[in-house]
Amino acid sequence: MLANQIGYYSLILGLMFSIYLCRVAIRDFNNDDKNVNSKIITLSFLQLTFVIVSFLSLIMSFINSDFSNETVFNNSHTTKPLFYKISGTWGNHEGSLLLWLVVLTLFIFLFLIKSKEEPKKYRILTLLFQQLIIIGFFLFVLMTSNPFNYLFPIPPEGLGLNPILQDPALAIHPPLLYLGYVGSSIIFSASLAAVAQNYVTKEWGQHIKKWVLVSWVFLTIGIMLGSIWAYYELGWGGFWFWDPVENVSLMPWLTLTALLHCILVLEKRGALTSWVVILSITTFTLSMCGTFLVRSGILNSVHTFANDPARGIFILIFLFVLIFLSLGIFFLFHNENDKDSNNFFWLSKESSILVNNWFMMYFLSVVLIGTVYPIFLDVISAEKISVGPPFYNKLIVPFLSPFLLFMAFGPKLKWIKSKIENKRSLTIFLIISVMLTYFVLENITTDILFYTILISAAFFLFFTTSKELFFKKFNNIAQAVAHFGFSLFILSILFNSILSSEITTNIKVGERYNYNDVEILFEKIEEKKESNFNSIIGYFKITNDKGKVVRLNPEIRTYNQPITITSEADIKTTLLEDKFLVMNIVKGNEYFNIRYQVKPFMLWIWISVSILSLSGLISLFKKKHEK
Amino acid sequence: MKNKINLVILFIFIIFCFIIFFKGLNNSNIYTPINNVEKNLPIFKARDFISNTHIDSANIFAEESYYIVNIWASWCAPCRKEHPLLMELQKNKSIKLIGLNYKDNLNNAKKFINELGNPYTKILIDKDGTLSVEFGAYGVPETFLINKDKKIIKKYVGPINQKIVQEIKLIVK
Numbered sequence: 001m002l003a004n005q006i007g008y009y010s011l012i013l014g015l016m017f018s019i020y021l022c023r024v025a026i027r028d029f030n031n032d033d034k035n036v037n038s039k040i041i042t043l044s045f046l047q048l049t050f051v052i053v054s055f056l057s058l059i060m061s062f063i064n065s066d067f068s069n070e071t072v073f074n075n076s077h078t079t080k081p082l083f084y085k086i087s088g089t090w091g092n093h094e095g096s097l098l099l100w101l102v103v104l105t106l107f108i109f110l111f112l113i114k115s116k117e118e119p120k121k122y123r124i125l126t127l128l129f130q131q132l133i134i135i136g137f138f139l140f141v142l143m144t145s146n147p148f149n150y151l152f153p154i155p156p157e158g159l160g161l162n163p164i165l166q167d168p169a170l171a172i173h174p175p176l177l178y179l180g181y182v183g184s185s186i187i188f189s190a191s192l193a194a195v196a197q198n199y200v201t202k203e204w205g206q207h208i209k210k211w212v213l214v215s216w217v218f219l220t221i222g223i224m225l226g227s228i229w230a231y232y233e234l235g236w237g238g239f240w241f242w243d244p245v246e247n248v249s250l251m252p253w254l255t256l257t258a259l260l261h262c263i264l265v266l267e268k269r270g271a272l273t274s275w276v277v278i279l280s281i282t283t284f285t286l287s288m289c290g291t292f293l294v295r296s297g298i299l300n301s302v303h304t305f306a307n308d309p310a311r312g313i314f315i316l317i318f319l320f321v322l323i324f325l326s327l328g329i330f331f332l333f334h335n336e337n338d339k340d341s342n343n344f345f346w347l348s349k350e351s352s353i354l355v356n357n358w359f360m361m362y363f364l365s366v367v368l369i370g371t372v373y374p375i376f377l378d379v380i381s382a383e384k385i386s387v388g389p390p391f392y393n394k395l396i397v398p399f400l401s402p403f404l405l406f407m408a409f410g411p412k413l414k415w416i417k418s419k420i421e422n423k424r425s426l427t428i429f430l431i432i433s434v435m436l437t438y439f440v441l442e443n444i445t446t447d448i449l450f451y452t453i454l455i456s457a458a459f460f461l462f463f464t465t466s467k468e469l470f471f472k473k474f475n476n477i478a479q480a481v482a483h484f485g486f487s488l489f490i491l492s493i494l495f496n497s498i499l500s501s502e503i504t505t506n507i508k509v510g511e512r513y514n515y516n517d518v519e520i521l522f523e524k525i526e527e528k529k530e531s532n533f534n535s536i537i538g539y540f541k542i543t544n545d546k547g548k549v550v551r552l553n554p555e556i557r558t559y560n561q562p563i564t565i566t567s568e569a570d571i572k573t574t575l576l577e578d579k580f581l582v583m584n585i586v587k588g589n590e591y592f593n594i595r596y597q598v599k600p601f602m603l604w605i606w607i608s609v610s611i612l613s614l615s616g617l618i619s620l621f622k623k624k625h626e627k
Numbered sequence: 628m629k630n631k632i633n634l635v636i637l638f639i640f641i642i643f644c645f646i647i648f649f650k651g652l653n654n655s656n657i658y659t660p661i662n663n664v665e666k667n668l669p670i671f672k673a674r675d676f677i678s679n680t681h682i683d684s685a686n687i688f689a690e691e692s693y694y695i696v697n698i699w700a701s702w703c704a705p706c707r708k709e710h711p712l713l714m715e716l717q718k719n720k721s722i723k724l725i726g727l728n729y730k731d732n733l734n735n736a737k738k739f740i741n742e743l744g745n746p747y748t749k750i751l752i753d754k755d756g757t758l759s760v761e762f763g764a765y766g767v768p769e770t771f772l773i774n775k776d777k778k779i780i781k782k783y784v785g786p787i788n789q790k791i792v793q794e795i796k797l798i799v800k
Contacts, residue, residue, distance in 0.1 A: 081657055218760050292648070296652055298648070298651050312652040313649070313652060316645070316648055316649060316652065320641065323641060324641070327637070327641075330632075331634060375647065375648070375651045376647050377649075378651065379647050379650045379651050380647075563704045564704060565702065565705070
């Protein structure tokens with residue numbers, strides 16, 4: 001109860017600090033003093049503290065199961081384990097917005113203390129733009145989604161957290177994703193400030209690169225965790241479904257990746273300034289757009305916590321204010337100067353990065369259209385459609401092979417003007433890749449031409465980057481690791497999709513089922529009780545064609561609050577393949593529907609994404625050595 | 628000059644997006660197919676929940692009154708939520724409620740009814756879900772309003788709410 005009050009008033013104080021901070025900052029902006037007024041940093045720190053206090057008090061309310069708080073009442077229950085009580089704090093609309101605020105204020109504070117060498121006016125402008133976003137979110141939280149609404153009479157018990165969200169991967173997925181998502185706000189503010197101050201230069205590129213890297217790393221890990229969760233919790237046996245909510249996190253990732261590459265050009269050569277600014281703006285806009293899409297209820301998914309049009313309208317207006325503001329600033333202040341730095345030969349690092357940009361823009365537009373087109377169509381013609389994986393696969397996959405080839409060549413080129421070196425080793429690699437692919441694929445797939453081109457491109461990238469990584473002196477280790485990780489990623493995905501196999505059947509206890517030399521024996525079921533759910537565990541013995549035996553024990557859980565049935569897949573992971581079994585109840589209790597899948601190289605998908613994130617970290621910490 | 632034209636086009640495009648999203652917000656995203664309203668009742672035979680005997684659909688909808696067919700199951704959490712509203716509807720004299728027990732365990736279903744009350748004048752067993760398919764249902768819960776001419780005039784996908792209850796009351800008046 002007390003925590004509730006503290007939380008609410010800290011939130012209001014935080015908003016007050018925002019307004020006061022803007023006042024001080026504007027006054028300081030016109031001041032001739034060389035350094036930023038130290039008061040500003042103190043104020044920013046205080047603002048951060050109050051937001052954190054507010055967030056901590058919400059966590060306290062969740063831990064104490066204080067049902068006088070509406071958010072706690074709606075999303076918690078006394079029988080829930082402590083871990084999920086805490087993670088329930090951000091497993092709902094109100095709490096997760098509070099987390100947005102924490103990250104927003106944290107990033108501006110870190111920015112202020114980390115940017116001491118930058119020009120004063122630029123720092124202050126960044127602060128002002130960021131405060132504008134922060135104030136917007138404060139108002140949003142306080143007006144439409146106050147996490148501290150008071151309930152009287154106090155209900156004896158809460159409604160519980162959606163059971164599919166009660167999962168360790170999903171407990172840490174939102175904070176990490178937010179660090180990436182919201183982290184892009186600082187890139188947005190900083191680039192607007194830089195444009196307004198005509199400061200889009202090499203120095204600025206070096207300074208903003210850190211922030212881009214931080215966002216990118218967190219976003220990558222966040223998306224991966226969400227995907228891991230979808231893989232074993234949703235029980236569909238896949239890791240990416242082109243669901244609107246997944247797309248919404250992928251879109252900022254694509255622009256952020258393009259931005260990361262442009263920043264390299266800006267940092268070394270001072271070119272591509274428009275690209276950098278536009279990409280910075282789009283990244284954050286897409287993050288906001290994602291929030292709008294999943295929070296307004298315009299799309300339906302596990303992430304849509306509440307369907308409240310008032311919230312949607314607020315974010316929508318806020319989003320478009322930000323878009324207009326940023327475009328206005330861009331068109332008014334931005335001028336692409338230094339014409340000579342934009343002069344480069346067609347075969348050069350700059351142009352290869354431009355090619356990368358255009359590929360990213362293409363992928364982005366495919367995902368964007370697939371995500372918002374159904375909404376547009378619904379409004380214009382009242383027709384309901386849903387865009388599924390075939391759309392994305394058809395449009396994206398054919399463009400992957402040239403993209404992969406460019407990725408192999410690009411890093412070998414030099415700045416300004418270049419020619420291809422080591423032609424012999426590249427040709428050898430290309431031939432090896434094509435032959436290897438052909439032999440691997442010969443007996444597996446029917447669509448051999450298509451896959452040969454695609455997979456040999458992936459192998460080619462794999463070989464060239466491996467050579468770079470393992471046999472050369474490390475001139476640009478982060479890049480080599482990143483591209484190596486990406487090639488591994490594409491290879492794992494491709495082989496995973498080609499080699500996966502699946503058996504679906506209805507089976508009852510004691511029964512055997514044979515299919516393609518695989519025998520599934522349903523041995524028994526057992527019941528188990530936990531504090532927040534009861535579960536039925538199935539014991540399966542699976543013998544494959546080589547006589548190897550695997551035992552898998554999938555579960556069906558019946559959660560008590562709210563009453564929901566979930567299927568927990570049992571997955572046996574090995575280095576080469578995952579064996580995945582999930583069961584569902586059908587027709588009374590006698591028969592169970594089971595789905596047994598063999599998914600090769602699943603582990604490698606996660607490993608390769610981890611390598612990708614690692615490369616970001618390497619670049620972040622090693623940046624001084626590479627020249 | 629060219630720059631200005633681009634700017635104007637961009638501006639118009641953004642405004643267009645805004646309007647689309649704004650309108651999209653007010654659209655309901657619950658999918659209601661139009662072709663299923665004003666449809667004749669299917670003719671079927673079903674087992675009665677209590678007497679366990681087969682009855683013809685003609686006998687079920689024999690009376691001159693509005694009928695509501697509600698598809699429910701004891702394992703379905705939203706059904707539990709909408710149940711009090713069904714109890715409220717049952718008090719209305721001009722409606723008769725028919726429950727369609729969808730793919731359920733008989734004992735669990737009985738427990739459900741004993742615990743929360745029985746709003747239905749008749750409950751039919753739809754053990755394998757085929758009957759619900761004949762009605763054109765997508766899942767549970769789903770509610771159909773049938774007029775005196777024995778035509779399905781309304782269909783509500785998902786749990787009903789207070790607003791729907793008011794709407795139904797208005798129609799049957």
